[in-house]
Amino acid sequence: QSALTQPPSASGSPGQSVTISCTGTSSDVGGYNYVSWYQQHPGKAPKLMIYEVSERPSGVPDRFSGSKSGNTASLTVSGLQAEDEADYYCSSYGGSNNLVVFGGGTKLTVL
Amino acid sequence: EVQLLESGGGLVQPGGSLRLSCAASGFSFSSYAMSWVRQAPGKGLDWVSGITASGGSVYSAESVKGRFTISRDNSKNTLYLQLNSLRAEDSAIYYCAKPRDYSGSRSGFGNWGQGTLVTVSS
Numbered sequence: 001q002s003a004l005t006q007p008p009s010a011s012g013s014p015g016q017s018v019t020i021s022c023t024g025t026s027s028d029v030g031g032y033n034y035v036s037w038y039q040q041h042p043g044k045a046p047k048l049m050i051y052e053v054s055e056r057p058s059g060v061p062d063r064f065s066g067s068k069s070g071n072t073a074s075l076t077v078s079g080l081q082a083e084d085e086a087d088y089y090c091s092s093y094g095g096s097n098n099l100v101v102f103g104g105g106t107k108l109t110v111l
Numbered sequence: 112e113v114q115l116l117e118s119g120g121g122l123v124q125p126g127g128s129l130r131l132s133c134a135a136s137g138f139s140f141s142s143y144a145m146s147w148v149r150q151a152p153g154k155g156l157d158w159v160s161g162i163t164a165s166g167g168s169v170y171s172a173e174s175v176k177g178r179f180t181i182s183r184d185n186s187k188n189t190l191y192l193q194l195n196s197l198r199a200e201d202s203a204i205y206y207c208a209k210p211r212d213y214s215g216s217r218s219g220f221g222n223w224g225q226g227t228l229v230t231v232s233s
Contacts, residue, residue: 036219038156045226046156051211051219089156093217099170100146100158100216 003101004029004090011109012080020106022073022090028101030071034093037066037075040105041086049088050075077108085110113137113222115207120227127197127231133190133207133224141165141185144215147192149203150226159205160192161216175201197231204228 005023012018022029022037029035035053038046048057050066053073063078073092077084090103119131131147146161160171160181169181180193190207204226211221 032217034217034219038220040156045206045223046220047223048211048219048221051221057211057219057221091156091158091219096170098172099161100148102148102156102158105155 003094003098004092004103006088006090006103006106008104009107009109011111012077013111014080014082016080017076017078018080018108019074019076020088020090020108022075022092022103024071024073024092024101026071028092028094028098029068029073031095032093033068035066035068035073036091037064037073038089038091039084039086040089046089080110082110084108113209115209115222115224117205117207117224117227120205120229122230122232123197124233125198125231129194129197129229131192131194131205131227131229133192135188135190135207135209138209140183140188142213143209145183145190146208146210146216146220147181147190148206148208148220148223149201149229150206151200151203154203157203158216162190163215164213194229197229199231202229202231 037050040046054066094101116134147159178196207224208220209222211218
């Protein structure tokens, strides 16, 4: 069982927006502004898409955005494109005893 | 260009040991904390262990404490993971991961290796 809870699947049509949630506790997501999101295509290593809740690394399209409210973080993908179809994982700093906690992942399907 | 190249994976019997290596290049290795993250076949990501830039402090997930040991050799730009007392549930791709910046793993892993597969089976 993963430390952070994500829906197993999400979907949307090209051009639409989709939001993926990530629920933790006050010991991780709710306690720190250190939530990251990763995109993983089949057979590939994960790619950092969002860090520190809402910051985008250089090169990540601004169609990807992040937010947080209480113990739940969210990733929104706007203007869905076929290449956005992938698995998405959230992670959070979990304190000194559990540095990094991941969510179970969400499979995003572009219809 | 940052490059992380893992090696050392393979097939091992339950109770056996392996040593994974991650050769780093393209950045100042000794300035960054590093981590190992694994992914069982068809499953999600699972943080395994982390080590500070100097190697002075190490951190591990409860599931591997007492069995796995992370270390580094900054003179060789190499990260290691010693896996002992292996179990079937340790079977996974093991990734070496570099944080996005100097603040460590909390800032997100900006670079990943291609992974090395560990299979624990009799």
